[in-house]
Amino acid sequence: MAKKPQVKDQALAQNKKARHDYSILSTMEAGIALTGTEIKSVRERRITLRDGFVQIRHGEAILMNVQISEYLQGNQFNHDPLRNRKLLLHKKEIQKLQESSQNKGITIVPLKVYLKHGFAKVLIGVAKGKHEYDKRETLKKRDQQREIERALKNR
Secondary structure, three states, X not given: OOOOOOOOOOEEEEOHHHHHHEEEEEEEEEEEOOOHHHHHHHHOOOEEOOOOEXXXXXXXXXXXXXXXXXXXXXXXXXXXXXXXXXXXXXXXXXXXXXXXXXXXXXEEEEEEEEEEOOEEEEEEEEEEEOOHXXXXXXXXXXXXXXXXXXXXXXX
């Protein structure tokens, strides 16, 4: 019996700024409700997560402020690039997100968009904002780690 090759989730878009501005407390995978031209644009990597966030309204998780550019071969039925998109989550997951976002200084941000078995998925993170000195500390630790790895490699 032939072994199936493992499909690695390839990121179509990443929010590197979120990892710099926030410390991620937990992550969760969610599906996105997209129209036909939106999924075609996502597959072409024409999506920006930089200013995106998630809000819980009326028991639904909504992805806001994420830009998916119009599909170039689309016609008059092309989508609005900045429309709000519903996230596909179970009720318990939505309640968990809502409880965690009630705390002061906690927000929900999209971290990565990728395809999994042909469906667009978004990795969302429950995040707490970093202060400026925390950001500098993170950069310093990363530089120190890089120096250590270089020294070990040259040995």
